Amino acid sequence: MTTIVPVETSSGERPGLPVPRRPAPKFRVVAVWGVMLALLAGGVWSFVELEIGISALVTGFENAASFISRMFPLDFPPAAELVALTLETLAIVTVATALAVVLSLPVALFAASNTTRNRWTGGAARTFIVLMRAIPDLVLAIIFFRLFGLGAVPGILAMGLHSIGMIGKLYADAIEELDRGPVEALRAAGASRWQQIWSGIIPPLMPQIIATALHRFDINLRTSVILGYVGVGGIGLAMSEALNTMNYQRGMALALVVLVLCVVVELISGAIRTALLGRVNGRRRGILGLLDRMSDGWVTKPTATHEVQRDGKGRIRTAPPWDADRIRRFLGITVTLLIVAIAVAGSDIDPAALVTGLVDIPQTLAMFFPPSDGDMLDLLLEGMLSTVQIGLAATLVGVVLALPIGSLAARNVAPNAATANVFRTLIVAVRAFPELILAIIFIVMMGLGAVPGALALGIGSVGLLGKLVADSLEETDVRVQDAVRAGGATRLQVYASATLRQVLPAFVAHVLYQLDVNVRAATLLGIVGAGGIGFYLLQANRVMQFDVVTFIILMILTVVLVLEAIAAWVRRVVI
């Protein structure tokens, strides 16, 4: 009997085989790796510098007991007040998202290369989108409060304009990916530019329009809670008031309400999005299928005739029958319009204040200019550095957590389906948890400072980064893994050599995106006391040093745009 022995793979060189010299790597690739290593070093340094360590965690958990005792019993506001607060929040978020969609569509049409007028309009629209994304909604809210006074308008405008940064970009990309055939056909039939857009672009774009709007609604709901800290009404305002007066029982009760609200909204919008984007043509199953079959009896069903159908008066029938499809479409449009109308009516928009604010724009803006460091440049720079450190440390924590969790959530990496499902669920659960709530819990446990902010963002990163990692792992070419496995590699070897190697470029892009997201979030979390530049922003706003506010905004903008530029460059090189 023969024993099968693995081939000897010792490093001894075999004579006689000329090995060509390895070509020198391209400069750009080296530069990218340099940047990534620098970022890693920055993450570790921030981690150490912020003194996120075992001791902080231990103290935190020691505090947890007393925190829980301070939290309970939870003190919910009376039901009527709670409902009123919830509705106020939902109204503001609805109007803001609707506004964002209405504004984003024309911007996207100008930004997309196939619908823009010329190179200049395209460039201008793209720049506007990037700028809207770069200015945090919190900053916009501060400016708009100064312009329009208290009420719902500043919050709506802030979220509405900032949302263009995301919605406009997604719409523009979607428009560029559309089949250009129908537009050419309409052009060939003599349709004008606007007719081509309305008939050839908007209808195929509709699922994307709705899905993105719903997605943004989720995000704006979370943001509206943070904006409560600067005065945007609703649950966020009530929560910030409670927490600022150390009323943890009320504050945490409201935080729980926010959490439940976020989860419910996410579930509903997720279900609608899946139904919209994953719809297959032809026969429908489930409730709609049932409706289809039921409606057969009492509505005009299409009869199999090639003749023109006429109604009782002998006129040609040109309206579709009221079948399940038309009922669903009709209800969908009506309900959406109704909700937006109710939200507009209920969100306490004061047209007079809006007009006065618009008239006063030059005067108000004069207060913000020229920018000034308010003789505390050192403090501000330190705050900005601290914010960047929070972002770096949070991303490091996020990567360390999200790599294994995301890998195990990928069906083609996890040892079995059950494991993949467990980790997928974990990721979804983390995603549902607003980072603000996490940060508040950590702050209550560990006291004010950068550490709770970094930890909250780090754990929150698992939700986004874990999902991105899992998704890109599942998109890898399975044949390569099979080939390596056929060579006798172990599971871990397959993962390292075949799977991980394939997704490396995507990983790099995802990590940079997460860093970008975390630095933006870190500026905002400063507002709730999680350290960094956000704290100074809020202070300057409170004492009405608007020239300092402008200075801080410019600092944030610079950092965010630099990060974005780095991320864009790295993506271009690696992908």
Add this chain to the structure above:
Amino acid sequence: MTNVADIRQAMTSGIPELRPDDVKDAVRMAGVTKRFGQVTALDDVTVDFTPGEINVLLGLSGSGKSTLLRHINGLHQPTEGEVFTLGVPVHSARQKDLRVLRSRVGMIFQHFHLVGSMSVLENVCTGRLGGLRGPRIGLFSYPRAVKERAMEHLARVGLADKAFQRADTLSGGQQQRVAIARALIQEPVVLLADEPVASLDPVSSAGVMELLREISSDLGLTVICSLHQVELAMDFGDRITGLQSGRVVLDRATSRLSREDVFEIYTAVSAPEAVEAGAAKV
């Protein structure tokens, strides 16, 4: 001789009065050259298309058929040369006049180019946009008269029963019929067809070609149709114009063509290497 003013007047007066018989020259191209950067897509093309006939543009892919068709309704502008369609100087016309011209020149495409998420009926109605003011979305936004005509045209192509379905639920052959109905609602004087059956199965192809022939003879339409199969071109066309690498290499009536000429046509429109490749495949 037709001119823009006539067409515009016809379009604005509801149902156009203009009949194809008024047209002396359907399309006249003189010395047309089209370059895309370094690539020359059309090279000094001079050709007239006779009114009321079925003209076939024959050539391999990349020979310039699609580019030539798109010059007729001004989707492409010539680098050099002149194009007159229904008497309108396409090469120098203003956008406004081009729109008026296009509203009377129907066009169908290899991939149908319907809006998949729209109902079949609304897709047909969009053919009429050139004669309507302002953007339209949803069936309700079209005048009743347009919808009724759309229904009649759908019945003509045998798809009245599918009027309220989403266009992407139809088969390829059915979608091309809808596209034909969309072109017919324009009351076209010239119908351009860009490889109308290249992505259809043989049975649907035959149906679509038959429909085109029927429409052409019923309405006296000038059809200009690009194809790449010689047999189909012989069966279908009154006249064949062969293109090779952007140059006209053949221009003859099919009635004077014998089966023996077929091989000659093959050689004329094929680049030498393509013939070898084709022979190797057989």
